[in-house]
Amino acid sequence: MSRLVGAAAAIAVLWWVTGCGSGATPAPGPAAAIAISPQSATVESGQTRSFSATVTDADGRQVSAAEVTWSVEAAIGTIDSETGVFTAAEVESITLGRVTATVAGTSLSAVADVTVTATATSLGYAGSDTCRQCHADKHTPWSQSPHALMMREYEPGLPGVPDPAGGSISAAQVEFVLGGGSYRRQFLVPDTTRRELLVHPSQYNVANGTWTDVHRDDWQSRPWRVHCAGCHVTGFDEAIAAPTPFAEAGVGCEACHGPAQAHAASGDPADIASLDPAEGETTLARAYDVCASCHSRGTSTSGVYRFAAGFEPGQDLDAFLQPVAEGDEEAFWPRTTGAPLVSRMNHQQAIDLTQSPGHPSCSSCHDPHGATEHRAQLLRDPATDELCTECHTGIDSAAHGNHPVVEGAPTVTCVACHMPRTATSALRYDIASHAMLPIPPDATRSTLEADQIMPNSCMSSGCHQQADPSKPAMPVYPFDEAGVTAAQDQWDTWYGG
Ligand code: HEC
Numbered sequence: 426m427s428r429l430v431g432a433a434a435a436i437a438v439l440w441w442v443t444g445c446g447s448g449a450t451p452a453p454g455p456a457a458a459i460a461i462s463p464q465s466a467t468v469e470s471g472q473t474r475s476f477s478a479t480v481t482d483a484d485g486r487q488v489s490a491a492e493v494t495w496s497v498e499a500a501i502g503t504i505d506s507e508t509g510v511f512t513a514a515e516v517e518s519i520t521l522g523r524v525t526a527t528v529a530g531t532s533l534s535a536v537a538d539v540t541v542t543a544t545a546t547s548l549g550y551a552g553s554d555t556c557r558q559c560h561a562d563k564h565t566p567w568s569q570s571p572h573a574l575m576m577r578e579y580e581p582g583l584p585g586v587p588d589p590a591g592g593s594i595s596a597a598q599v600e601f602v603l604g605g606g607s608y609r610r611q612f613l614v615p616d617t618t619r620r621e622l623l624v625h626p627s628q629y630n631v632a633n634g635t636w637t638d639v640h641r642d643d644w645q646s647r648p649w650r651v652h653c654a655g656c657h658v659t660g661f662d663e664a665i666a667a668p669t670p671f672a673e674a675g676v677g678c679e680a681c682h683g684p685a686q687a688h689a690a691s692g693d694p695a696d697i698a699s700l701d702p703a704e705g706e707t708t709l710a711r712a713y714d715v716c717a718s719c720h721s722r723g724t725s726t727s728g729v730y731r732f733a734a735g736f737e738p739g740q741d742l743d744a745f746l747q748p749v750a751e752g753d754e755e756a757f758w759p760r761t762t763g764a765p766l767v768s769r770m771n772h773q774q775a776i777d778l779t780q781s782p783g784h785p786s787c788s789s790c791h792d793p794h795g796a797t798e799h800r801a802q803l804l805r806d807p808a809t810d811e812l813c814t815e816c817h818t819g820i821d822s823a824a825h826g827n828h829p830v831v832e833g834a835p836t837v838t839c840v841a842c843h844m845p846r847t848a849t850s851a852l853r854y855d856i857a858s859h860a861m862l863p864i865p866p867d868a869t870r871s872t873l874e875a876d877q878i879m880p881n882s883c884m885s886s887g888c889h890q891q892a893d894p895s896k897p898a899m900p901v902y903p904f905d906e907a908g909v910t911a912a913q914d915q916w917d918t919w920y921g922g
């Protein structure tokens with residue numbers, strides 16, 4: 426503001442000194458100064474940007490007849506020596522350099538600082554569409570999976586997406602919608618500078634069609650690029666200066682397989698690494714880190730991003746992500762002796778699973794491409810226990826679970842006890858613990874007076890919380906001291922306290 430006032434004052438003074446409208450303004454003197462505009466710029470690889478220069482005489486009068494020539498440092502691109510139109514070079518990361526304007530025949534010059542940033546194509550991504558022609562069997566199921574649908578350019582009537590007006594969001598503002606699965610939808614809108622995308626604070630909950638507020642007070646200071654982007658796109662790159670710094674929206678083929686332009690061009694399997702965990706320790710670790718790069722919670726090593734910025738499949742995730750630690754009260758429930766560390770927030774599956782080293786791969790239960798008929802891309806039906814008994818052959822469901830078997834099927838599944846829903850994506854406790862270890866009722870006790878009560882294996886999922894007429898008569902243990910004590914007594918009787 427003060428700069429504008431100053432400029433207005435300077436114009437007024439100039440007007441008074443030169444004697445307004447007299448027509449007697451003398452011709453400008455020889456060139457004495459040159460100014461360049463803009464003085465700094467950020468340009469993406471391959472893009473152009475025009476620069477201009479103003480030459481003035483010793484009295485500050487414009488010398489419009491002066492001839493200006495342009496030059497640039499070769500590392501950042503080329504420039505038309507007469508027009509000042511700059512074309513950025515193809516670079517692999519951020520490259521800095523200068524554009525210079527010189528008054529012809531003099532040593533008068535001015536420089537502009539230029540930052541050239543990479544684009545997705547210059548980073549080696551081909552895009553999932555390119556893979557379809559040779560891998561239709563993977564592309565077809567993937568294209569209908571939540572990974573593919575996670576982030577879509579918004580247009581009215583997109584399948585599974587409500588009218589943003591329901592959350593008091595102006596549809597004209599919405600650029601992208603987040604979420605293609607069963608929990609929630611969120612909407613990305615530009616900030617006032619249009620240089621950042623922000624997550625609008627109205628969230629749509631798929632399960633019951635309601636809208637709730639998230640970060641209503643501070644959403645404008647939580648840019649999507651910093652808080653979310655890396656986990657919802659393919660090829661996030663901080664070197665791309667645009668509000669959309671990625672190769673492809675959504676979790677595409679190359680989010681898991683890595684940039685594959687070379688393989689897509691050659692069709693040669695030697696140009697792409699295998700992710701099949703069955704092929705040995707290296708690919709097992711590689712595949713785990715790929716899933717863990719998004720199905721974890723933490724901070725980038727730089728401390729800037731809420732995800733593993735810079736990680737690419739094949740690299741060691743530890744060098745890119747500082748995972749949330751035990752004791753983080755937002756991420757985990759308070760821990761009790763004898764109980765596993767239990768997640769209370771979503772996207773922590775890979776952190777959970779480290780507690781159950783017998784299961785080193787997500788692919789032992791999930792198909793990464795989504796070609797299954799079961800929920801959550803599960804390979805086998807969790808309701809019949811086959812998902813677990815495929816490997817855990819020695820377990821007698823009725824004896825081990827201590828619950829009756831009705832018509833050949835146990836009344837309580839392995840998943841109900843071993844993977845209770847303890848974490849939240851949209852509505853409270855809609856995400857399953859992946860620690861694979863049952864949670865005893867006692868673990869809940871310290872949270873009974875808190876805003877949120879920690880679920881446990883017996884009292885979550887509605888089992889011993891409410892009488893379910895479809896199941897045999899069972900005790901109901903309310904979430905209070907007496908209820909927890911009664912449930913824990915039963916646990917101790919069965920599993921030896
Ligand atoms: C021109 C055809 C062609 C295109 C395009 C193509 N591939 Fe392939 N790809 C092949 C062939 C052939 C093989 C070897 C046979 C197989 O595994 O299907 C292969 C193998 C693979 C493998 C297995 C490697 C291994 O050693 O286990 C992966 C992963 C893969 N492709 C991913 C991709 C991705 C991702 C894309 C898109 C970016 C893509 N492919 C595009 C032809 C292609």
Ligand code: HEC
Pocket residue numbers: 571603604605606607608609610611624649652653654655656657718719720721722723731732733771772773774850856
């Ligand atoms: C570290 C990676 C990561 C970060 C950071 C992250 N997410 Fe996610 N998000 C995931 C994963 C993985 C899932 C699915 C698994 C889950 O919810 O447990 C998910 C699920 C979602 C869903 C639900 C999708 C559905 O179909 O129901 C939405 C919406 C979402 N995230 C929005 C956001 C927003 C907004 C941010 C930033 C404020 C964010 N996420 C930050 C990884 C991440």
Ligand code: HEC
Pocket residue numbers: 553556557560563564565567568572676677678679680681682699700701702712788792793794
């Ligand atoms: C969520 C991560 C993920 C995504 C997304 C993904 N893949 Fe895979 N892909 C894997 C994993 C892990 C394997 C190893 C086999 C397994 O675990 O089932 C694999 C295996 C493959 C193979 C090896 C051969 C085979 O038959 O198993 C090909 C080819 C392949 N993927 C292509 C693709 C293509 C094409 C896309 C996009 C349409 C894609 N993948 C998307 C994780 C992913």
Ligand code: HEC
Pocket residue numbers: 571572574575576603604605606607655656657658659676680681712715716717718719720787788791792793800801802
């Ligand atoms: C680039 C980040 C990213 C990577 C890598 C990734 N995921 Fe995901 N995954 C997500 C997000 C985001 C969602 C939520 C998508 C949605 O609901 O729209 C998700 C959802 C899922 C779901 C839930 C599907 C459903 O029906 O609700 C499963 C299962 C899953 N991922 C497994 C895997 C496995 C296994 C791997 C590794 C082979 C993997 N993911 C790699 C980000 C990722």
Ligand code: HEC
Pocket residue numbers: 716717720774775776778784786787788789790791800801803807812840844846855856857858859
């Ligand atoms: C031992 C089997 C098993 C393994 C290993 C496993 N999951 Fe799951 N996963 C399940 C089951 C079962 C469900 C469904 C739980 C339910 O319906 O309550 C599930 C659900 C999910 C969901 C959907 C959200 C939810 O809780 O319903 C995501 C996302 C997911 N798993 C990701 C992963 C990732 C990533 C890995 C590897 C780090 C992994 N899973 C390893 C069995 C497994």
Ligand code: HEC
Pocket residue numbers: 780781782783784789790812813814815816817839840843844861862
């Ligand atoms: C791909 C094979 C496989 C599948 C599928 C599988 N497990 Fe496991 N599980 C193992 C192995 C191997 C171990 C380690 C040896 C052992 O304790 O039996 C293990 C161990 C366990 C343990 C002991 C704790 C530990 O050390 O990890 C529990 C509990 C468990 N599994 C529960 C389950 C449940 C519940 C399911 C189904 C949701 C399941 N597993 C599915 C292979 C599997």
Ligand code: HEC
Pocket residue numbers: 810813814817820822825826827828837838839840842843863920
């Ligand atoms: C009613 C709850 C319940 C059900 C149902 C249940 N488990 Fe368990 N399971 C437990 C408890 C509790 C423990 C561990 C007790 C402890 O901490 O020692 C356990 C321990 C285990 C272990 C590790 C110790 C062992 O006995 O080998 C495995 C593996 C296991 N269960 C697998 C399964 C599988 C597979 C199923 C489904 C066929 C299943 N469980 C069903 C409650 C259950």
